Amino acid sequence: MASSKKGIPKNHVIGFILSLVMTVAAAWAAIRSDLPVTWVIIGIMVLALLQAGVQLFMFMHVIEAGSGGGHVPWNMMFHGFALAAILVAGSLFTMSFGFDHGDHGGGSGGGDEQFEEQPEEHAGH
Amino acid sequence: MHITDILVTGEPIIYAAMVSIALVTVAIVFLLTYFKKWGWLWREWLTTVDHKKIGIMYILSALAMLFRGGMDAMMMRVQLAFPNLGFLDSQHYNEIFTTHGTIMIIFMAMPFLIGLMNIIVPLQIGARDFAFPYLNALSFWSFFFGAMLFNISFVIGGSPDAGWTSYTPLSGAAMSPGPGQNFYLMGLQLSGIGTLATGINLMVTILKMRAPGMKLFHMPIFTWSTLVTCFIIVFAFPILTVALALLTIDRIFGSQFFTLTGEGLPMMWANLFWMWGHPEVYIVILPAFGIFSEVIATFAKKRLFGYNAMVWSMIIIALLSFLVWVHHFFTMGAGAFVNSVFSVSTMLIAVPTGVKIFNWLATLYKSKIEFTVPMLWSLSFIPSFILGGVTGVMLGMAAADYQFHNSYFLVAHFHYVLIAGTVFACFAGLVFWYPKMFGHKMNERIGKWAFWLFFAGFHVCFFPQYFLGLDGMPRRLFITNIAEWLPLNIISTVGAFGMGLGFAVFVYNIYYSYRYSERETTGDSWNGNGRTLEWATTTPVPFYNFATVPYVDEIDPYVRMKEEGKTTFDETKLKPIHMPSYTGQPIIMMSFLGLASFGLIFEWIPVAIAGLIGGVVMMIVRSFDYDDGYYVSVEEIKRIERKARGL
Ligand code: HEM
Ligand SMILES: [Cu+2]
Numbered sequence: 001m002a003s004s005k006k007g008i009p010k011n012h013v014i015g016f017i018l019s020l021v022m023t024v025a026a027a028w029a030a031i032r033s034d035l036p037v038t039w040v041i042i043g044i045m046v047l048a049l050l051q052a053g054v055q056l057f058m059f060m061h062v063i064e065a066g067s068g069g070g071h072v073p074w075n076m077m078f079h080g081f082a083l084a085a086i087l088v089a090g091s092l093f094t095m096s097f098g099f100d101h102g103d104h105g106g107g108s109g110g111g112d113e114q115f116e117e118q119p120e121e122h123a124g125h
Numbered sequence: 126m127h128i129t130d131i132l133v134t135g136e137p138i139i140y141a142a143m144v145s146i147a148l149v150t151v152a153i154v155f156l157l158t159y160f161k162k163w164g165w166l167w168r169e170w171l172t173t174v175d176h177k178k179i180g181i182m183y184i185l186s187a188l189a190m191l192f193r194g195g196m197d198a199m200m201m202r203v204q205l206a207f208p209n210l211g212f213l214d215s216q217h218y219n220e221i222f223t224t225h226g227t228i229m230i231i232f233m234a235m236p237f238l239i240g241l242m243n244i245i246v247p248l249q250i251g252a253r254d255f256a257f258p259y260l261n262a263l264s265f266w267s268f269f270f271g272a273m274l275f276n277i278s279f280v281i282g283g284s285p286d287a288g289w290t291s292y293t294p295l296s297g298a299a300m301s302p303g304p305g306q307n308f309y310l311m312g313l314q315l316s317g318i319g320t321l322a323t324g325i326n327l328m329v330t331i332l333k334m335r336a337p338g339m340k341l342f343h344m345p346i347f348t349w350s351t352l353v354t355c356f357i358i359v360f361a362f363p364i365l366t367v368a369l370a371l372l373t374i375d376r377i378f379g380s381q382f383f384t385l386t387g388e389g390l391p392m393m394w395a396n397l398f399w400m401w402g403h404p405e406v407y408i409v410i411l412p413a414f415g416i417f418s419e420v421i422a423t424f425a426k427k428r429l430f431g432y433n434a435m436v437w438s439m440i441i442i443a444l445l446s447f448l449v450w451v452h453h454f455f456t457m458g459a460g461a462f463v464n465s466v467f468s469v470s471t472m473l474i475a476v477p478t479g480v481k482i483f484n485w486l487a488t489l490y491k492s493k494i495e496f497t498v499p500m501l502w503s504l505s506f507i508p509s510f511i512l513g514g515v516t517g518v519m520l521g522m523a524a525a526d527y528q529f530h531n532s533y534f535l536v537a538h539f540h541y542v543l544i545a546g547t548v549f550a551c552f553a554g555l556v557f558w559y560p561k562m563f564g565h566k567m568n569e570r571i572g573k574w575a576f577w578l579f580f581a582g583f584h585v586c587f588f589p590q591y592f593l594g595l596d597g598m599p600r601r602l603f604i605t606n607i608a609e610w611l612p613l614n615i616i617s618t619v620g621a622f623g624m625g626l627g628f629a630v631f632v633y634n635i636y637y638s639y640r641y642s643e644r645e646t647t648g649d650s651w652n653g654n655g656r657t658l659e660w661a662t663t664t665p666v667p668f669y670n671f672a673t674v675p676y677v678d679e680i681d682p683y684v685r686m687k688e689e690g691k692t693t694f695d696e697t698k699l700k701p702i703h704m705p706s707y708t709g710q711p712i713i714m715m716s717f718l719g720l721a722s723f724g725l726i727f728e729w730i731p732v733a734i735a736g737l738i739g740g741v742v743m744m745i746v747r748s749f750d751y752d753d754g755y756y757v758s759v760e761e762i763k764r765i766e767r768k769a770r771g772l
Contacts, residue, residue, distance in 0.1 A: 009748070012748075079356075079360065080360075083360050083447070086447055086448070087364065087400060090400070090448075090450075091393070091396055091397075091400075093463065093466075094396060094451050094459050094463050094467075095390070095392065095393060095396055095459070097458070097459050097460055097463075
């Protein structure tokens with residue numbers, strides 16, 4: 001516990017304000033700004049990375065040395081990445097079917113073979 | 126705005142509910158004032174950070190929620206047995222099955238188990254409290270206000286009515302306008318914060334605060350199940366948080382994540398919901414497995430058979446639980462390949478589950494079983510749960526699921542696993558650890574009555590539902606006057622009332638035992654059969670749990686301690702004990718966030734902002750809070766221990 005050091009925890013205050021500012025910036029970029037969609041997406045991605053950096057370095061002890069049971073932050077980050085991979089890859093795997101809007105351009109994923117057997121399902125799109 | 130705009134009006138049942146809520150509130154306020162108990166309530170309970178007291182508050186709230194959810198269930202069963210009576214209309218029926226499901230899973234099963242974990246885990250590992258006691262109080266109050274918010278929906282604003290799964294587009298703003306669905310979103314969001322925090326809190330507690338010498342593979346099996354559950358919570362709940370937030374933004378601020386228009390993806394809600402939802406069903410079953418393991422080992426008077434296999438099977442179940450979610454929407458039409466993959470992964474879960482079943486049986490094999498009430502709940506769990514598991518595998522076969530899906534066959538499956546698994550475990554665990562919490566046992570004779578009524582009622586209620594499902598009766602149906610279904614529906618309703626009676630007897634037993642049970646004199650309440658550290662503490666457990674923390678380097682350490690005539694207490698090693706101070710901040714902070722949620726539900730943005738500001742202010746207050754707790758002096762510990770141990 002940080003009981004010995006009283007006073008303002010500078011790092012945390014700065015980190016907190018930074019993360020708020022970045023959140024508001026992301027929301028502004030998506031809702032209010034007139035930037036082209038590509039730039040909005042790139043901007044949000046960059047902000048997300050910075051945000052993760054702030055959390056990890058200013059709050060979550062990534063730079064501290066490991067303790068008894070290995071380096072906990074790295075350990076949890078590994079699990080976090082594994083989960084994110086399941087989430088994103090799994091959603092793409094299960095949800096990308098029937099999205100070719102009838103013009104047969106893209107559309108990949110598990111459902112394609114099935115839909116080719118019933119072309120009439122596509123007709124109306 | 127006028128008050129009648131938000132109150133639900135024009136329904137006799139609702140008026141009755143309002144009157145009873147008002148009467149109960151007045152009665153509570155009156156009793157507290159009359160007996161001058163306000164100060165006591167605030168000092169001893171509302172501001173507590175003691176894990177044992179927080180656990181008791183969790184369990185009391187969970188029992189209240191079991192009552193509320195049970196009333197919902199009874200009303201549905203009456204409607205289904207007597208469809209011509211016109212007892213409920215369709216809107217009512219929809220609201221009731223929605224609140225029933227949500228309350229039972231989110232506000233009954235999880236808090237009940239978390240309550241037991243709160244009380245028992247620190248005692249099992251030789252810790253004096255949670256790693257973060259303040260956060261623990263915060264978790265409880267976030268659950269409490271979330272639950273209250275959800276529960277008032279049926280008198281204020283109207284209940285959600287899109288099922289506990291809240292599928293879009295039905296639950297979106299276009300098809301479910303009004304506050305009902307918002308109650309679901311905000312109630313779950315608020316209590317979800319607490320669940321997530323508890324997951325982190327218990328994980329740190331178990332990883333960092335075990336007694337010296339206790340390796341992970343020395344831990345009692347209930348503690349192990351808690352640790353594995355915490356990992357599932359920490360990884361699954363953020364998915365729910367995000368999904369709820371997206372739907373909230375859809376509904377309140379007009380975005381189109383899950384809408385039919387604007388390229389929204391309604392099925393993405395189902396996808397995200399079940400990515401959390403399937404792990405969630407394992408969050409409520411793994412601790413149950415842990416409780417049964419403890420009870421069975423204690424009353425078979427043997428070390429749990431295959432301890433390592435038990436632990437590894439839980440870890441494998443936890444991993445697999447993240448890889449099966451699509452089995453809840455095989456019928457979405459993702460295609461044969463996708464369905465096959467998830468069909469196989471689903472059936473794989475049956476393997477580690479089977480391993481556990483055989484280990485329990487092997488523990489019982491050739492042992493001298495003592496048929497106490499907790500043991501009855503645990504023994505009856507095994508065959509009942511197998512029925513649920515086997516039908517689960519049947520549902521897991523994608524092709525067959527096209528027939529079973531959303532029929533009463535599914536309803537029977539999940540009640541067999543959730544009731545015979547989770548609810549039996551909650552009762553078993555509560556009766557088993559009751560003497561640790563309250564200093565007296567629950568009456569065995571009445572306990573057996575409660576057990577047999579509930580057990581028989583359960584099978585009479587849900588076994589026929591498998592066949593109703595096979596006869597084609599869909600779930601969430603309100604008109605059922607089809608001649609072929611009627612007999613089984615009536616039998617089922619009779620069973621439901623049997624369960625209701627069993628629950629009533631159980632609650633009566635709490636009162637009866639409080640009045641008449643013998644008070645415990647030793648800490649090892651079950652005829653000296655305790656195996657793990659919680660039984661080594663005195664009864665009542667002192668607020669610091671362990672005066673001196675024992676050295677532990679084996680499974681079931683208390684068995685050897687008793688053989689060698691030792692206790693955990695060593696007066697020569699006493700040192701002052703550092704304890705956290707009680708604080709009113711958690712309840713205040715969470716009531717502000719509750720207010721913010723209430724504002725969002727009715728889309729009164731100023732109210733929401735006011736609540737949020739209050740919450741942030743409380744967080745700032747907390748950040749500059751330098752209260753480091755206090756020390757209990759050696760003299761005081763000596764005095765307490767000598768009295769408790771009769772030295
Ligand atoms: C052997 C293990 C299990 C298997 C193979 C299994 C399989 C399944 C499948 C395939 C479904 C979806 C059926 C459909 O919607 O048509 C399902 C639904 C469900 N299962 Fe299980 N299950 C198992 C264990 C459990 C456990 C342990 C629990 C909870 C304690 C549980 C709770 C549920 C619930 C709540 C639902 C229904 C959700 C809803 O649609 O409202 N299951 N199960
Ligand atoms: Cu599932």
